[in-house]
């Protein structure tokens with residue numbers, strides 16, 4: 001509890017007017033996506049740029065960026081909650097062969113202590129060893145944080161300092177997860193991952209790969225599979241209002257964080 005209280009106090013003491021990313025939100029129901037999902041689309045509000053599409057190792061042009069319902073992967077939307085769709089759709093990335101499809105966007109400025117970033121993710125199993133779905137925060141050109149579903153771990157994984165990937169304890173299923181991350185200093189973060197179908201939540205304190213405040217984010221999928229396209233759905237990218245952030249990300253999960261540590265210990 002002590003560390004959680006320190007975080008709350010630190011947020012409350014953030015000087016008025018300190019540089020921080022603007023409150024922001026975009027989701028796939030925005031009118032910018034009524035004509036499809038194109039490179040440069042800039043729906044919602046509060047972000048620094050629109051979306052940028054990139055592909056790697058894709059000579060056949062088989063990677064795809066578009067819209068689709070996140071209820072179609074795996075064995076479907078088993079609990080009937082629409083998974084991560086808004087207005088019946090989510091952003092959809094597909095990769096084939098050894099290709100990668102990646103989606104970038106910038107915040108209005110670097111995240112600060114007192115900011116948070118959240119999104120919904122819905123993925124499918126990709127055979128090991130090299131296929132994965134991922135989310136990254138970047139500080140300039142450097143990866144600061146990495147979250148992924150790999151083919152070799154049944155749970156979502158996250159990066160912690162130089163320890164490469166650790167297990168979140170949240171099973172990677174076809175129903176989707178809500179992910180929120182808040183920098184707690186220039187070198188550390190608090191991560192919260194909630195499985196949408198079960199409500200099971202993990203709260204994790206970790207360290208960035210790269211010191212400094214992230215100013216970009218990226219979603220990607222790598223197929224490593226020559227017979228089937230591999231799909232990632234993402235939706236509802238949000239820099240919440242500070243009041244919502246404090247309640248949802250920092251204050252409320254403190255007891256959960258303690259219980260998670262106890263279980264692991």
Ligand SMILES: [Ca+2]
Pocket residue numbers: 032033034035036037038041
């Ligand atoms: Ca569009």
Ligand SMILES: [Ca+2]
Pocket residue numbers: 070071072073076077083122123174175176
């Ligand atoms: Ca799904």
Ligand SMILES: [Ca+2]
Pocket residue numbers: 074075076077078079174175
């Ligand atoms: Ca299902």
Ligand SMILES: [Ca+2]
Pocket residue numbers: 077078079080081082083175197
């Ligand atoms: Ca569901």
